[in-house]
Amino acid sequence: MDPDSTLDAARRQIAACPDEASLKQIERDYVGKKGVVAAMLAEIPKLDPDARKAHGQKANALKQAILELVAERQQAFAATKLDAARRADDFDPTLPPPAALRGSLHPITQVTRELEDLFLSMGYEVVDGPEVELDHYNFEALNITKDHPARDSQDTFYCDDVGRLVLRTHTSPVQIRAMERREPPFRVVAPGRVFRQETTDASHDHTFYQMEGLVVGKDISVAHLIGAMKTLLRGIFGRDLDVRLRPGHFPFVEPGFELDARCPFCEAGCSVCKRTTWIELLPCGLVHPNVLRAGGVDPEEWSGFAFGLGLSRLVMLRHGIDDVRHLLDGDLRFLEQF
Ligand code: PHE
Numbered sequence: 001m002d003p004d005s006t007l008d009a010a011r012r013q014i015a016a017c018p019d020e021a022s023l024k025q026i027e028r029d030y031v032g033k034k035g036v037v038a039a040m041l042a043e044i045p046k047l048d049p050d051a052r053k054a055h056g057q058k059a060n061a062l063k064q065a066i067l068e069l070v071a072e073r074q075q076a077f078a079a080t081k082l083d084a085a086r087r088a089d090d091f092d093p094t095l096p097p098p099a100a101l102r103g104s105l106h107p108i109t110q111v112t113r114e115l116e117d118l119f120l121s122m123g124y125e126v127v128d129g130p131e132v133e134l135d136h137y138n139f140e141a142l143n144i145t146k147d148h149p150a151r152d153s154q155d156t157f158y159c160d161d162v163g164r165l166v167l168r169t170h171t172s173p174v175q176i177r178a179m180e181r182r183e184p185p186f187r188v189v190a191p192g193r194v195f196r197q198e199t200t201d202a203s204h205d206h207t208f209y210q211m212e213g214l215v216v217g218k219d220i221s222v223a224h225l226i227g228a229m230k231t232l233l234r235g236i237f238g239r240d241l242d243v244r245l246r247p248g249h250f251p252f253v254e255p256g257f258e259l260d261a262r263c264p265f266c267e268a269g270c271s272v273c274k275r276t277t278w279i280e281l282l283p284c285g286l287v288h289p290n291v292l293r294a295g296g297v298d299p300e301e302w303s304g305f306a307f308g309l310g311l312s313r314l315v316m317l318r319h320g321i322d323d324v325r326h327l328l329d330g331d332l333r334f335l336e337q338f
Contacts, residue, residue, distance in 0.1 A: 003062045006036060014069045020077050023070060030066045037063045107315045107338045108209050108327060112191045115211060115309075118235040122228070124187040124213070129174035131193055132159055137173035138166050141294035142252040150251075157197050157206075167195035171212035172252060175287070175306055178214055179295025184302045185217035191311065202323040209311035216287070216297060216304035222255075225284055225305040229259055233281070236314065237264040244278065253285025253306060272317065279317070282309045 010030050017023050030036050040059040044052050085091060105113075116126050129137075144150055150169070159165035174190035182188075191211040198204045215224065226243060233241045241261045248258035261281045263273035273279050284307035289299035297304075312324055319338075321327070326334045 003040075003058045006030075007062055007065055010066050011069060014066075014073050017073070020074070023073055023077070027066075027070045031063050037066070104335070104338055106327075106335065107319060108311055110338065111311055111315055111318070112209070112211070115232075115235070115311075116189070116191065118232070119187075119189045119213070122187070122231060124189050124215075127174060127178050127188045127190045129168070129171070129177050129190060129192065131168055131195070133166055133168040133173050135164050135166055137176050138168050138170075141176040141291065142172055143288050143290045143294075144251045148251060155196050155198065157195050168192075169196055170194050170308060171210045172306070172308060174212050175214045175252070175291065176295045179216065179292070179297050184297055184304075185215075187213075187215045189213045200325060202325070205312070205324045205328060207328060208324065211309040211311050213284075213307045213309070214287070214304060215306075216292070216302050218302065220286070220303045220305055222257075222286065222305070225257075225286070225307070228305070229281070229284070229307065232309075233261055236318075239264075243281070248283050248285070250283060250285060252288050252291045254288045256283065256285035258282075259284055259307070272320075282307050284308070 010026070013026050014023065017026055028035060032038070037059055040062070041056065044056055047055055120126065138144075138156075139148070139151055150156075156169055157167040159167065171190050171192050171194060174188075174192070178186070178188045178190070189211055190213075192209065193207060194210050195207050196204075198206060200206060213228070215228065222245075226245070229243060230240065233243070241264060243262075244260050245257040246260065248256045250256045259281050260278040263270065263277050263279050265272045266277065269275035269277050284305065287304040287306050292299040292302060292304065312327055315321065315327065316324060
């Protein structure tokens, strides 16, 4: 059959076809595997070599033209359907659209903001430091000597081959940065993300959050430290909790402590406090004179306290989360609960 009259025939059928199913059938008849166009192409090997190219081109042009007609008709059907739906009695254009999905603040962000407000109300400044940190700030200036075990590559992610740049392993480097830019007396807190090269498990992740605190002033003592920590506890748990200090060792504080608080969840022992009625809250201490000096502060004239609150742990305590890795894995089923 010659291509022109074939196209005319197809055009008439497509225009006259009543629905999508019959349109599909017409499409198959013409351009399907066993359709008219396929038959034309199958004839090619039987033709005179000189005529083959022109014949092939015609067949392909025919196919193209038919496909376009089908697509056009298809669109017309779709438009008619939509039109009908709009006119149907149950179409109510005044109905509100489906609710948009709304996000919420991450629980870490929530505690961070609450604690920032609390410390701001106590006259602290909120400061920031880099996550990629110089070895000098992360270790050296904090009185962590070259051979200290905390430097072991087990714990530290190094960012270069010469050991000059690290991912900060704690927020304490911000202590030095804060001292360098201020004249005492001052109080700062520095919330942020820290990194350790550790095997992850339910209570360890390679990335977690801390909030550093540093207060420098005249005659700052352990009594000031305890006072501040009790206020912090009241802010977090909404009531007064007894605290106790145990000795703790960190090269940048002297003396150094682990501060425990009475378990806020029980009186006689529970799973959170492991039946001891005490929970380990944070490490802290009086700033070591070498550290003050490294920050350009005269230890003969000034003293200070510092603490390192584990924000990830605090969020876990607060919400009864049993695996620290939930905090970072971005699973909406977890996040939507906050
Ligand atoms: N930087 C210490 C750590 O992450 C915690 C700390 C901060 C201890 C401040 C004492 C004073 O392990």
